[in-house]
Amino acid sequence: METVTFSDRIFKMQEAHLLRLIRQRMPKPFRDRYNFLFDKLQDETLSELEHEELLQLTHKLEERQLEYLQQLIELSKLNGISLPEVMEKYHIRPRKKL
Numbered sequence: 437m438e439t440v441t442f443s444d445r446i447f448k449m450q451e452a453h454l455l456r457l458i459r460q461r462m463p464k465p466f467r468d469r470y471n472f473l474f475d476k477l478q479d480e481t482l483s484e485l486e487h488e489e490l491l492q493l494t495h496k497l498e499e500r501q502l503e504y505l506q507q508l509i510e511l512s513k514l515n516g517i518s519l520p521e522v523m524e525k526y527h528i529r530p531r532k533k534l
Contacts, residue, residue: 447514450510450514451514451515454507454510454514454527456471457503457507458504458507458511458526458528462496462497462500466493466496468497469489469493469531470490470493470494470497473486473489473490473493477490488492500524504531508522508523508528511526
């Protein structure tokens, strides 16, 4: 029988916490509104007020993307492997959408 050490339990807790954060997506209402405004931007039908809202949403999205990368790096450090290796180990694919 394999003995689970305290450090093993801490590792598993940290790993689970990071994976939960990494897999978190922006809420659906946020994604829907962002996509709606972005489409209007592409169509050149965005009002000034909508443009300001899109800038705010973009800022929030960029903050979340930064957190996502930091969490991936932390998971990589925790495992002592490179970022591509950690993404392969946990089946994490680069995000293409919100």
